[in-house]
Amino acid sequence: MSFRTCSGFCRCGRLFFDTVNSYTSIGCGMLLLGLERGRNVRYQSQQESEKTMPPVLQFSNAVDVATLQLWLKIAGQHFTQKQIAEALGVDARTVRRWKAGEIEPNPYQVGPALRQLILPFGAPKVDDAEFTFIDLFAGIGGIRAAFEGIGGRCVFTSEWDSYAQKTYAENFPDGHLIAGDITKVEASDVPDHDVLLAGFPCQPFSIAGVSKKNALGRAHGFQDETQGSLFFDVCRIIQKKQPRAFLLENVKNLMSHDKGRTFDVIRRALIGLGYHIHTRVIDGAHFTPQHRERIIIVGFRDEAAAHAFDFDSVPLPQKGKAVMRNILHRTDGSEPFIEADGNKYFDHETAAVLAKYTLTDKLWAYLQNYAAKHKAAGNGFGFGLVYPESVARTLSARYYKDGSEILVWQGEGKNPRRLTPRECARLMGFPDSYRIPVSDTRAYKQFGNSVVVDVMRHAAGMMKTALDADYEAPELGLVYKTA
Numbered sequence: 001m002s003f004r005t006c007s008g009f010c011r012c013g014r015l016f017f018d019t020v021n022s023y024t025s026i027g028c029g030m031l032l033l034g035l036e037r038g039r040n041v042r043y044q045s046q047q048e049s050e051k052t053m054p055p056v057l058q059f060s061n062a063v064d065v066a067t068l069q070l071w072l073k074i075a076g077q078h079f080t081q082k083q084i085a086e087a088l089g090v091d092a093r094t095v096r097r098w099k100a101g102e103i104e105p106n107p108y109q110v111g112p113a114l115r116q117l118i119l120p121f122g123a124p125k126v127d128d129a130e131f132t133f134i135d136l137f138a139g140i141g142g143i144r145a146a147f148e149g150i151g152g153r154c155v156f157t158s159e160w161d162s163y164a165q166k167t168y169a170e171n172f173p174d175g176h177l178i179a180g181d182i183t184k185v186e187a188s189d190v191p192d193h194d195v196l197l198a199g200f201p202c203q204p205f206s207i208a209g210v211s212k213k214n215a216l217g218r219a220h221g222f223q224d225e226t227q228g229s230l231f232f233d234v235c236r237i238i239q240k241k242q243p244r245a246f247l248l249e250n251v252k253n254l255m256s257h258d259k260g261r262t263f264d265v266i267r268r269a270l271i272g273l274g275y276h277i278h279t280r281v282i283d284g285a286h287f288t289p290q291h292r293e294r295i296i297i298v299g300f301r302d303e304a305a306a307h308a309f310d311f312d313s314v315p316l317p318q319k320g321k322a323v324m325r326n327i328l329h330r331t332d333g334s335e336p337f338i339e340a341d342g343n344k345y346f347d348h349e350t351a352a353v354l355a356k357y358t359l360t361d362k363l364w365a366y367l368q369n370y371a372a373k374h375k376a377a378g379n380g381f382g383f384g385l386v387y388p389e390s391v392a393r394t395l396s397a398r399y400y401k402d403g404s405e406i407l408v409w410q411g412e413g414k415n416p417r418r419l420t421p422r423e424c425a426r427l428m429g430f431p432d433s434y435r436i437p438v439s440d441t442r443a444y445k446q447f448g449n450s451v452v453v454d455v456m457r458h459a460a461g462m463m464k465t466a467l468d469a470d471y472e473a474p475e476l477g478l479v480y481k482t483a
């Protein structure tokens, strides 16, 4: 396969800016701009194995929160908290809370000043990353966003859908190439990494070439039981690259799928690869106004790290605190203007969501009739109306069809409306700096397939603590021996 890495571009991609915002490229970014401009960066897609990436994807102007965190870290190496606060026009407590991840800095407010502050110190070094990770079945990078947020650096991505690649590349402009079909990637071509991340599609396993009877009496290798599934590809990369840890994400139903057999195969395969695993179902409603239960499987190669990990170590925020009001476009004049969106979803002059998101009389009548029919038959499934204080149902990848699972109430006698793609992004925990460069239909599919970023960040933070314990363990051993 023709996958190549491009580490020089990786290092500097984050330092290219939007000229509209009067930013310029700096440090080694400037050097690379000269070297890279005009070069075709290539990436793989599902539709075509290789395709020329449009220039806009090479030098995106996205300055996301993860980037700001990195800049804050660099600034922290040269200035006191007070000095940083003064330069940014905030108080020192705010800077401390940004650094601790308690609140997020606003890229549009502090980005330019922060960049100015670190300008003399050049580009962040690769070594600044606290750990490396790979992003399999990457979608639009929801899991990646969380792991970058805690100091990780992505060294490899696989995603075969070219529209998801477009959204991903625009939001994570670090320049390493996006590999396509993971089944075609040799495990030896995957760079070394500390943590493997995969929100793999769930598939039933048919025991390949092994009858049930034979299977019972033998030690199972993942090769026997998962052959032909995408989980097999996750296993073969773990086996070859031996990452220190992994995080796998899936729908809650994975546990009951095929009467629990699918999950049992997964569990045994991971343990068979020498990993200690923890699993937990977490509902996105702890963080965003959306019921979205997902299973998270976390595994550690090192026993000390596995022992140090505890899903209960950080309490989840109370469910129901986040409500739709927090993510819906505000019609009271306080809706922030997002440059990349312009008036695509929300008309800032009239302070209203565009009319095209309101259901037509025909569709609204159809959904009401359909719901009434099902109610009469004793089935509860119909449309889901949401109000400012509601928590929504799960956003699905089919949302683009009729939007019936989450319809926004617009007042008595008025037809409800769909969420806009920007509202979907917020419902999944993506910051407003996250760019949506695809059509509404694609965007609905992509967000419906993604993860609640905050759930991933929650798990990622606990994993990092455990991995730090993993590093400390041998030193403790030495102290005991010499004492």
Ligand SMILES: C[S@@+](CC[C@H](N)C(=O)[O-])C[C@H]1O[C@@H](n2cnc3c(N)ncnc32)[C@H](O)[C@@H]1O
Residues within 6 Å of the ligand: 137, 138, 139, 140, 141, 142, 143, 158, 159, 160, 161, 164, 180, 181, 182, 183, 199, 200, 201, 230, 446, 449, 450, 451
């Ligand atoms: C459940 S989604 C994961 C979404 C991701 N966690 C996110 O935050 O957006 C699974 C993704 O796997 C991708 N995929 C499925 N089969 C694949 C394959 N053989 N190679 C690479 N990507 C694949 C799909 O296109 C889809 O985007």
